[in-house]
Amino acid sequence: MKFIHTSDWHIGRQFHNVSLLDDQHYVLEQLIEHIRRESVDALIIAGDIYDRSVPPASAVQLLDDVLNTICNDLEVPVVMIPGNHDGAERLRFGARQLSRAGLHIIGELTQITEPVILQGKAGPVCFYGIPYNDPESVRNHFGVDVSTHDQAHAFLVEQIKAAASDQTSNVLISHCFIDGAEASESERPLSIGGADRVNYEPFADFDYVALGHLHSPQYKGKEHIRYSGSILKYSFSEQRQQKGVTLIELDVDGLKSTAHLSLQPQRDMRTIEGELKTILEQGETDPNNDDYLLIRLTDRHAILDPIGKLREVYPNVLHLEKPGMLETGERQVNRDKLKQGELEMFRDFFEQVFGSTLTPEQDEAIRHTISLIHKQDGDRA
CATH class of the missing domain: 3.60.21.10 (Metallo-dependent phosphatases)
Incomplete structure (x- = not known):
């Protein structure tokens, strides 16, 4: 078969x-x-x-x-x-x-x-x-x-x-x-x-x-x-x-x-990284400028309405990051935090506020609460 x-x-x-x-x-x-x-x-x-x-x-x-x-x-x-x-x-x-x-x-x-x-x-x-x-x-x-x-x-x-x-x-x-x-x-x-x-x-x-x-x-x-x-x-x-x-x-x-x-998508999903001027010039001749994009700007100075400028050549810019505005260490810390799940984020929050870690009983209570929230969200969806 x-x-x-x-x-x-x-x-x-x-x-x-x-x-x-x-x-x-x-x-x-x-x-x-x-x-x-x-x-x-x-x-x-x-x-x-x-x-x-x-x-x-x-x-x-x-x-x-x-x-x-x-x-x-x-x-x-x-x-x-x-x-x-x-x-x-x-x-x-x-x-x-x-x-x-x-x-x-x-x-x-x-x-x-x-x-x-x-x-x-x-x-x-x-x-x-x-x-x-x-x-x-x-x-x-x-x-x-x-x-x-x-x-x-x-x-x-x-x-x-x-x-x-x-x-x-x-x-x-x-x-x-x-x-x-x-x-x-x-x-x-x-x-x-x-x-x-x-x-x-x-x-x-x-x-x-x-x-x-x-x-x-x-x-x-x-x-x-x-x-x-x-x-x-x-x-x-x-x-x-x-x-x-x-x-x-x-x-x-x-x-x-x-x-x-x-399966070939109608619009691909990709990331473009670089300075705003370079990306804008690239977008003028990019044959796939309709793709869904995450843009990472490496410019280290403030820019007025960068996503508006980008969407003139890349209409489907969906997310904009500005790692160039952060120091390397701070950038890596922020990216690592974004990868954390709810439980890990709450553990970090608790430790920063109270100066101590969750007890095993508190950890299990938070784990149970998060599970209930996921289940309720699924039921509402």
Whole structure:
């Protein structure tokens, strides 16, 4: 069987208050061309289809158009799971009816041992999906004593392995953070303090594992345990990543081949550094002046309305930094602070105000509070 693995579409996302919907439409049209050209048997979407649980109408319309083309026009079945950005209840609406048209949405924990069985040239392939979950939901649903993402995920994988047959090829779809994999700034944390990490070992027995959540294309632990990465660059930390989807071919022995199919953005995302005068001169002849840009000005003197001047030649300047106005040491300290998470920033704040570090009890209380805030923000979204 030959299928395409993709994830992290984040349809409806805004970046620095700029809608990326047109950019997403542009690359999803390329995905459709890949499906058509490669004559694949299926498309797998490993979560974060939307950017928030209640997506705007324009995002819903774009997804509807794309899936209609793939399922109805090309007659290629789609298997998808919700990610942490998706509202699982909304995403799976009408799933039983849609499955008859080739759109299979695995949106509930009750479905994890019920594979979507698709016919390939060498026989059937079973696709098992694990919708995004947290330890609390697994604990409440199954009545098991799990307290970490790793424990919860390992339990779910074991349930699937116990139900799976070794007479067919088995593919697992999951939305999670494998320990040691490369993260990007644009990924919403699943938890804090590294508690969201899971081990790759439980995945090893599957013929292929289609992962979502991390935006960089990569594999971890074993070559068949892979992230396809996001379809677009969603932060400046991703500017050197090669975005695309993953073409997978299975045979009777398991994974036969993998290939990266690139997606070329309508507008790239990049950083330009230099003095204002030089950048303005460069912008006059830059063939890609419509890209989304982070500008770092190295001028050491004050400049009146620099972003206004820059947008005359680079209309999509989204962020401006002035490291030239800082001493080298101060600049590095500020950059390091920006990389800190909420917990580390609060620890620094507490120490500066009270002159002492948090006690273990205080640290755990703040960790719990931050987790609740993340959960409430997700529910409101």
